[in-house]
Amino acid sequence: MKYCTKCVYPAASAAPLAFDDNGVCSGCRVAAQKPRIDWDERAEELREIFEEYRSVDGSNYDCLIPVSGGKDSHFQTYYVTEVLGLRPLLVTYSGNNWLPVGLRNLRNMRERFGCDHIFFSPSVEALKKINRLCFRMMGDMNWHAHCGIFTYPVQVAVKEKIPLIVWGENPQNEYGGPAGAAADNVLTRRWLEEFGGLLGLRVSDLVGREGLEPKHLIQYTYPSDDALRRVGVTGLFLGYYMPWDGYSNALYAQAHGFETYPQPVEGALVNYENLDNAQTGIHDYFKFLKYGFGRATDLACLHVRRGRLARTDAVKLVRMHDGKFPWVYLGTPIEEIVKSIDMTLDEFIRICDRFTNKKLFECDARGNLIKDRGGNLTKVNYDNP
Numbered sequence: 001m002k003y004c005t006k007c008v009y010p011a012a013s014a015a016p017l018a019f020d021d022n023g024v025c026s027g028c029r030v031a032a033q034k035p036r037i038d039w040d041e042r043a044e045e046l047r048e049i050f051e052e053y054r055s056v057d058g059s060n061y062d063c064l065i066p067v068s069g070g071k072d073s074h075f076q077t078y079y080v081t082e083v084l085g086l087r088p089l090l091v092t093y094s095g096n097n098w099l100p101v102g103l104r105n106l107r108n109m110r111e112r113f114g115c116d117h118i119f120f121s122p123s124v125e126a127l128k129k130i131n132r133l134c135f136r137m138m139g140d141m142n143w144h145a146h147c148g149i150f151t152y153p154v155q156v157a158v159k160e161k162i163p164l165i166v167w168g169e170n171p172q173n174e175y176g177g178p179a180g181a182a183a184d185n186v187l188t189r190r191w192l193e194e195f196g197g198l199l200g201l202r203v204s205d206l207v208g209r210e211g212l213e214p215k216h217l218i219q220y221t222y223p224s225d226d227a228l229r230r231v232g233v234t235g236l237f238l239g240y241y242m243p244w245d246g247y248s249n250a251l252y253a254q255a256h257g258f259e260t261y262p263q264p265v266e267g268a269l270v271n272y273e274n275l276d277n278a279q280t281g282i283h284d285y286f287k288f289l290k291y292g293f294g295r296a297t298d299l300a301c302l303h304v305r306r307g308r309l310a311r312t313d314a315v316k317l318v319r320m321h322d323g324k325f326p327w328v329y330l331g332t333p334i335e336e337i338v339k340s341i342d343m344t345l346d347e348f349i350r351i352c353d354r355f356t357n358k359k360l361f362e363c364d365a366r367g368n369l370i371k372d373r374g375g376n377l378t379k380v381n382y383d384n385p
């Protein structure tokens with residue numbers, strides 16, 4: 001396994017990060033360009049876009065913001081309402097499994113910025129089935145969330161005739177991803193299909209399994225090109241127009257009533273993100289099993305790229321926090337989390353083993369994964385130089 005020479009991002013992952021001849025990842029290259037960007041010009045460009053879309057007679061919302069209630073949602077809503085003085089419609093695709101602190105933050109955001117808010121909850125029965133199916137098929141419980149978060153708000157934009165959707169950061173840009181994904185400042189159907197984390201699974205692939213019918217999957221169906229054109233829907237990434245930084249967003253958010261967790265989130269380095277969904281720990285753990293890195297690596301990379309953390313220290317932090325078996329997430333035990341989708345811990349562990357990339361972890365002579373008492377694996381090499 002090779003690692004970026006500037007941050008701690010691994011090269012042998014499925015996210016095909018482009019590495020240059022010096023062994024530097026595309027995430028670091030994008031970050032290195034940022035100081036050279038004329039942010040005043042970009043801010044002006046952004047103001048012009050918002051003016052163009054402002055509802056002149058006040059008969060409709062000026063834009064739509066997809067929100068989870070997290071730090072970035074707080075910042076987006078703060079920026080659009082208080083800095084630009086616009087009236088957004090907030091839209092949440094709710095994935096069930098809310099943690100209390102996440103719900104409190106969502107309510108805080110809506111009330112603090114005085115916004116109208118659509119909170120969409122799919123049927124719990126259907127969600128359980130989709131969760132379980134996708135977990136067994138792809139080792140990803142959160143497929144419905146990747147899909148719903150990027151699809152349902154677009155449906156609302158079409159229905160409510162609100163052409164401008166304001167997304168936060170292009171995740172491909174912040175966390176590193178294929179060059180073609182980072183260059184875009186707009187979110188399109190193509191972006192969603194290629195880079196939105198859907199792992200190649202189409203909505204239609206679920207039909208007929210576990211009794212799922214098209215009527216259970218309405219919220220995951222991207223509007224037609226015709227419908228999008230009729231309203232002129234466009235989705236921009238705010239992170240293209242300003243030097244986006246999750247840490248400073250978290251500070252803005254806290255200044256506006258956002259609540260953090262009393263300690264760093266399990267498997268991460270910080271206490272201010274991923275506070276909404278109990279399944280997040282499992283999602284991050286599976287990234288580790290499949291690709292050999294987890295949330296701590298992502299976060300360490302962000303801080304290294306911004307000069308807040310030395311690479312040598314980042315290596316230590318990653319080793320300390322990445323890839324621990326997710327016994328508990330924000331106080332919720334794993335048994336309870338998997339029980340919510342009618343699954344036993346035994347089956348959960350079998351699925352873990354099935355999706356573990358054995359080339360990345362130590363195995364015994366028979367090829368079985370070696371685990372410590374806590375169920376943790378050991379990487380074959382941590383040779384992050």
Ligand SMILES: [Zn+2]
Binds near residue numbers: 027
């Ligand atoms: Zn890098």
